[in-house]
Amino acid sequence: MQPLNIIFAGTPDFAAQHLQALIDSPHNVVAVYCPPDKPAGRGKKLTACATKQLALAHDLFVEQPVNFKSEEAQHQLAQYNADVMVVVAYGLLLPKVILDTPRLGCINVHGSLLPLWRGAAPIQRSLEAGDAETGVTIMQMDVGLDTGDMILKASCPIESKDTSASLYEKLAALGPRALIETLAKMASGDYSKEPQQDDLSTYAAKLDKSDATIDWQLTAKVIDRKIRAYIPWPVTQFTLTDSDQKQHKIRIWQASIVEAQSAPAGTIIQADKHGIVVSTGDQAIRLESLQLPGKKAMSAADILNGRSDWFIVGQQITGTLCQPM
Numbered sequence: 001m002q003p004l005n006i007i008f009a010g011t012p013d014f015a016a017q018h019l020q021a022l023i024d025s026p027h028n029v030v031a032v033y034c035p036p037d038k039p040a041g042r043g044k045k046l047t048a049c050a051t052k053q054l055a056l057a058h059d060l061f062v063e064q065p066v067n068f069k070s071e072e073a074q075h076q077l078a079q080y081n082a083d084v085m086v087v088v089a090y091g092l093l094l095p096k097v098i099l100d101t102p103r104l105g106c107i108n109v110h111g112s113l114l115p116l117w118r119g120a121a122p123i124q125r126s127l128e129a130g131d132a133e134t135g136v137t138i139m140q141m142d143v144g145l146d147t148g149d150m151i152l153k154a155s156c157p158i159e160s161k162d163t164s165a166s167l168y169e170k171l172a173a174l175g176p177r178a179l180i181e182t183l184a185k186m187a188s189g190d191y192s193k194e195p196q197q198d199d200l201s202t203y204a205a206k207l208d209k210s211d212a213t214i215d216w217q218l219t220a221k222v223i224d225r226k227i228r229a230y231i232p233w234p235v236t237q238f239t240l241t242d243s244d245q246k247q248h249k250i251r252i253w254q255a256s257i258v259e260a261q262s263a264p265a266g267t268i269i270q271a272d273k274h275g276i277v278v279s280t281g282d283q284a285i286r287l288e289s290l291q292l293p294g295k296k297a298m299s300a301a302d303i304l305n306g307r308s309d310w311f312i313v314g315q316q317i318t319g320t321l322c323q324p325m
Helices: 013-024 050-057 071-079 122-129 164-188 220-229 300-310
Strands: 005-010 028-033 038-040 045-047 084-088 106-110 133-140 150-157 237-241 247-258 268-272 275-279 284-291
Touching: 005 013, 005 050, 013 028, 013 050, 013 084, 013 164, 028 050, 084 164, 106 164, 122 133, 122 164, 122 220, 133 164, 150 164, 220 247, 220 284, 247 275, 268 300, 275 300, 284 300
Parallel strands: 005 028, 005 084, 084 106
Antiparallel strands: 038 045, 106 133, 133 150, 237 247, 247 284, 268 275, 275 284
């Protein structure tokens, strides 16, 4: 196999794990593209993204264009004379002139089994929808949004306790292996490309904080999936009103579905060392790990030791305090 000269473009840790696989492979990473450094932390100090930090640690060339609209940025990329450009969670749209510059074009590692969940939040939306499996697709990029021809897919099951954080780790392990396999095929010329069936596509809309407020009228299964899909961000939450009529936003980090007595949705029907059980549109949800405002996440049992007055059986936790049952 003739090693390929590769330009890598990516931003977060997920992308850096793919870059590490390329560094460890027989191929040559000729340059790493990532966004300009951004202020971070309390001091708002300019901070490099994960891919830049890894690239510098391995003495790789780093480029940080704001976009590829200028001829200067386009010419600069062309000067690397790469065989292929690998794009993983980069965050910049690539114009056609860039897509056509490397000899073998640009390929992307997308966190879904395309054509399902094109768009910004494929891992979260797949989990939220109740899919049985997810995976990565290595795709030949075109000018559309995740519409390019597929070169290779790798899948993994979605387990009942998976969160977006755990699926992220699974795909961060799956993606690099699929990428290296794809590049081996491309280097030998022994690969094919499968067009996506657009009529089977679904769209993974970007997450928004407004998605995170729980509607207790939904079924327990749907609420459970939302809780797991929104970890680590934006994290589902509900409003609780205490006896002084003060409202508190409480975030949910762990929960499970339980069979429970019938009660109006959003009613606390049990609160003890095992957790806080809340009725839903059909069954109930046991809240096992919660985060009070300004605090770290704690077990429900620990929270009840200090704030049992906030979680009274019979209370509605949808923003208004009702009479106990």
